[in-house]
Amino acid sequence: MKKFLYYLPSIIFNLLEILVSILVGYLLKAKIEDMILIILIFNLIRNMSKQPIHYKNPILCFVWTVLFYTSLFLVSRLGFKIYLICTIFSAIILTNRGNIFEVFKNSGQWGGNALNKEVYDWVRFNQDNELLCKYEKDLYNKDRIKYYIFKYRFREFKTYDEIADLMEKDKQRISDEIKIMSHFIEYSIRLNGSE
Numbered sequence: 526m527k528k529f530l531y532y533l534p535s536i537i538f539n540l541l542e543i544l545v546s547i548l549v550g551y552l553l554k555a556k557i558e559d560m561i562l563i564i565l566i567f568n569l570i571r572n573m574s575k576q577p578i579h580y581k582n583p584i585l586c587f588v589w590t591v592l593f594y595t596s597l598f599l600v601s602r603l604g605f606k607i608y609l610i611c612t613i614f615s616a617i618i619l620t621n622r623g624n625i626f627e628v629f630k631n632s633g634q635w636g637g638n639a640l641n642k643e644v645y646d647w648v649r650f651n652q653d654n655e656l657l658c659k660y661e662k663d664l665y666n667k668d669r670i671k672y673y674i675f676k677y678r679f680r681e682f683k684t685y686d687e688i689a690d691l692m693e694k695d696k697q698r699i700s701d702e703i704k705i706m707s708h709f710i711e712y713s714i715r716l717n718g719s720e
Contacts, residue, residue, distance in 0.1 A: 542587055546594035555598040559605075563597045563612050570616035644707040647715050648679045656714045670694075674702045 543564060550560045597615065601608040651657060661680075664672040673692060677683040685703070689696040 538583065538587075542590040543594075545587075546591050546598075549591060549595050550598035553595070553598055555601050559601040559608065560594075560598055563601060563608060564594065566609070566612050567594075567597070567616045570613060571620055641703060641707045644710050644715065645679070648710065649682065651715075652680070654714065656717065657710070660710070660714060671702055671706070674699060675706055678703055679706075 546564075547557075547560050551557070593615070597608060597612055600611050648654075648657065661672070661675060664675050670692070674688060677688045677691060678685075683691070685696055685699050688694075688699045692699070
């Protein structure tokens, strides 16, 4: 019962989002069966991924959901195949498995650079490197914030945005710390004959 009460506000909020979206769809003269099918397919695919992307701010979340469903309801006028493809594609994109920012996460405009990418790729394939493990242990003992940034980026392969959200830190700070770590790993570990 406690678990249900804990999730009750979230359930009510989600139902309200869907009801408002359906009302908007009704005003746009979308078919009720199409709206229900879009909502079911979209939520089924997102929940199957177990990594849905959400806004933490409830107002942004509400506005985004209503606008998103409204656009799919408008697409439903083009026919079943079109809105089915658009719904499936949209559901995948709005998960971390299909997060479009993953494509750009190592480029300069998304907080990375060429060195960061090179180091990131090297660490990915050298997880058991002795010097790398020692560096991680030293971070753990000296600075927990830096340790978790290292862990999330180089052990769990999270994006800059995900790390900033998890740690509730500014993305620029995360980017700066990763840049420093990348330089250290490159010049004190990778190029130190430890490959």
